[in-house]
Amino acid sequence: MEGENTKPKILIFGGTGYFGKYxxxxSVSSGHKTFVYARPVTKNSRPSKLEIHKEFQGIGVTIIEGELDEHEKIVSILKEVDVVISTVAYPQFLDQLKIxxxxxxxxxxxxxxPSEFGCEEDRVRPLPPFEAYLEKKRIVRRAIEAVEIPYTFVSANCYGAYFVNVLLRPFEPHDDVVVYGNGEAKGTYTFPMHKYMFTP
Structure with missing residues (x-):
């Protein structure tokens, strides 16, 4: 197809995970040649991971199996692509420093x-447990800025629908909801079409 070869080639880390699959x-549906760097499949791998690999291969995705500490391997793959997207889960967050x-x-x-896709960690003042979580994200941000590679930080305010079932329990009967804070933040909680959104 004309013009297709000029589109950036995309390499995705964490592509077999919850968010990475999407x-x-x-990337594929947008016409990009897409590569996924994923942990090797073993006999102990979950059946769902095997299914994802099969599905990706069926839509033309190139899967490279490896670990994040295989520096030379990652560098050689990077030289074949234009854009890198990381969707690694929080337990691997600091491993992005290797990327x-x-x-x-x-x-x-x-x-x-990088694997951001959450709140804007440089602008919020959360409670201590979440602050520790955000500090890891800041470490990665500062490292990216220090080495002066082109980047985009995507902050989507934690995908309200992803957390709302845990934090607000909308399907459980109750008369009140506890929201942490000092009482100064203003917001609107909406319940349209089973989608949840908290808008500051």
Missing amino acids: MVKA VHAIKVAGNIKRFL
Whole structure:
């Protein structure tokens, strides 16, 4: 197809995870040559992971199996692509520093999107447990800025629908909801079409 070869090639880390699956499919449907860097499949791998690999191969995704500490391997793959997207889960968050280092070494990446997709950690003052979580995200941000690679931080305010079932329990009968804070924040809670949104 004319013009298709000029589209950026995308490499996605964490592409077989909850959020990563959607990112991979969106990349493919947008016409990008898409690569996924994923942990190797073993005989102990979950059946769902095997299904995802099979599905990705069926839509033309190139899967590269490896670990995040395989620096030379990652650098060589990076040299074949233009854009890197990370959707690694929180337990692996600081492992993104290895990706950042490899991107700096490769020297050709036009844009890196780290695994953010949450609240704007440089602008919020959360309670201590969540503050520790956000501090790891800040470490990755500062490392990206320090090595001066092109980047985009995507902050989507924690995807309200992802957390609302846990935090607000809308399907349980109750007369009140506890919302932490000092009482100064103003917001609107809406319940349209079974979608939940908290708008500050």
